[in-house]
Amino acid sequence: TAGPLATVPDPVDRTLGGLLSPDFDESSCLSRYRASLYRRPSPHAISSYLISALRRYESLHRRCGPGTPAYVDAVERLRAPPNASTSSTSGCSYIVWTPIEGLGNRILSITSGFLYALLTGRVLLLHSSGGALDDLFCEPFPGSTWILPATDKDNFPIRDMEQLGVGHHESLGSALRRGGGEGEGPTSLQLQAPWLYVHLVNNYDAQDRLFFCDDVHGELLRRVPWLVFKSDNYFLPGLFLIPRYEHELARLFPRRDLAFHHLGRYLFHPSNTVWDMVTRYHGSYLASADERVGIQVRVFGWAPISTDELYGQILDCTQREGILPVPTTSVSDEHGQAQQAKQVAVLVVSLHGEYSEKLRDLYKNGSTTGGEAVSVYQPTHLGEQRSGEQRHNQQALAEMVLLGFSDAVVTTAASTFGYVGQGLAGLRPWVLVGPVDGKAPATPCRRAPTIEPCFHAPPNYDCRARASGETGKKCELSKGTLILAGRRFVH
Numbered sequence: 001t002a003g004p005l006a007t008v009p010d011p012v013d014r015t016l017g018g019l020l021s022p023d024f025d026e027s028s029c030l031s032r033y034r035a036s037l038y039r040r041p042s043p044h045a046i047s048s049y050l051i052s053a054l055r056r057y058e059s060l061h062r063r064c065g066p067g068t069p070a071y072v073d074a075v076e077r078l079r080a081p082p083n084a085s086t087s088s089t090s091g092c093s094y095i096v097w098t099p100i101e102g103l104g105n106r107i108l109s110i111t112s113g114f115l116y117a118l119l120t121g122r123v124l125l126l127h128s129s130g131g132a133l134d135d136l137f138c139e140p141f142p143g144s145t146w147i148l149p150a151t152d153k154d155n156f157p158i159r160d161m162e163q164l165g166v167g168h169h170e171s172l173g174s175a176l177r178r179g180g181g182e183g184e185g186p187t188s189l190q191l192q193a194p195w196l197y198v199h200l201v202n203n204y205d206a207q208d209r210l211f212f213c214d215d216v217h218g219e220l221l222r223r224v225p226w227l228v229f230k231s232d233n234y235f236l237p238g239l240f241l242i243p244r245y246e247h248e249l250a251r252l253f254p255r256r257d258l259a260f261h262h263l264g265r266y267l268f269h270p271s272n273t274v275w276d277m278v279t280r281y282h283g284s285y286l287a288s289a290d291e292r293v294g295i296q297v298r299v300f301g302w303a304p305i306s307t308d309e310l311y312g313q314i315l316d317c318t319q320r321e322g323i324l325p326v327p328t329t330s331v332s333d334e335h336g337q338a339q340q341a342k343q344v345a346v347l348v349v350s351l352h353g354e355y356s357e358k359l360r361d362l363y364k365n366g367s368t369t370g371g372e373a374v375s376v377y378q379p380t381h382l383g384e385q386r387s388g389e390q391r392h393n394q395q396a397l398a399e400m401v402l403l404g405f406s407d408a409v410v411t412t413a414a415s416t417f418g419y420v421g422q423g424l425a426g427l428r429p430w431v432l433v434g435p436v437d438g439k440a441p442a443t444p445c446r447r448a449p450t451i452e453p454c455f456h457a458p459p460n461y462d463c464r465a466r467a468s469g470e471t472g473k474k475c476e477l478s479k480g481t482l483i484l485a486g487r488r489f490v491h
């Protein structure tokens, strides 16, 4: 397990068992075929159906993506007068992602949008608002781009995507409100809009939530060539609630709790700049260890806890669960023992530096009851979230990727940053349970039941009864309000 092998991985490994297309130029994105040298091999099988669906999607993207005649035609139709036919001759339709919140949220909403594209035959394009995606990820689809071409004033007919929000005139929710009166279902609507905005943010309203109802997809959305969406959620599990996709989803993901693990490794390859940050850090501090433990510490404003209290919780968790060795207070007197000792590298990722400092202090005399040598590292402690800055996001991505190289991970409840790390690693993390009245809870951490991220704001709407209804199973690791996935979720 000591760092990357010197050789280039064999063709099966480099494409992660066929998950990745072999058709890329290696040098344009070093991480794509090399990450498998650093990560533990995934024990989780990929369905051959998913592999062929990805290859089919890639050719669709190549045919319909930016720069193609089909794309030019589809953009032209967006400019057409209101009552003109908006259906394209090429049969290409699109779903456009726009960024909100931090990188973890963004990665999870892109993944959700990608699965929606896969299910509906749409092409996923990302609006790199304010350069949000510059030099961050490689292109995931061969021979094309997933970046929506510059949307400055005269280029792209859907303007000011940053302004889209709840209640926007062009939103699905507003369209449903206009078209269907009380008691009428959305099927009564005849929608000919050239584009529609889908609001899947935490504050979405009752009408927006109808996105997770079957009839909306058949009668309405299928006819709209361009959808734009915004989300701070891993809404992918909600797609499992829609009956028309059930059969296809079961073939794509015989184990639905592996959706992010597979799609995340398929979509998100750090750019060469970020990969350089990752490999340098790994090479300097982590490569020679026998075991790597990743600890992700996130402090949320809505769940305040003091540094000492949280540090105590981390210690309690890692000792109780045997994640970190037990330090001894005496200095080791057995000379030479350190050379044979098992080397454990602890990677702490956090905006704050105190936790790794305290842990480093704890192990500073180098002695543990099991004779392990523990070293503690933290790449950055940036103090505060600045998701508008390129360098900041590059560092965040580098740390998520490094977390994904761990042999065991501890994450913070409800952190999407943590979800990405655990998903890339393919590990069920130990989750630091959220504080109770500012104090660490009696059970400091619990093993997550799955590696799949939580869907924090599920629709909680029963489409058949047209009434509120529970649509999720609780994650139970934070304040008891997190939802793991759709109703039919099976571990």
Ligand code: GDP
Pocket (backbone or CB within 6 Å): 101, 102, 103, 104, 105, 106, 297, 298, 349, 350, 351, 380, 382, 384, 385, 386, 387, 392, 393, 395, 396, 397, 399, 414, 415, 416, 417, 418
């Ligand atoms: P969440 O808020 O924990 O769900 O995760 P997000 O990734 O969506 O937003 C948090 C953002 O804060 C990250 O994207 C980073 O920009 C920053 N951040 C939080 N924790 C860390 C960390 O451990 N390391 C770095 N480099 N940035 C962090």
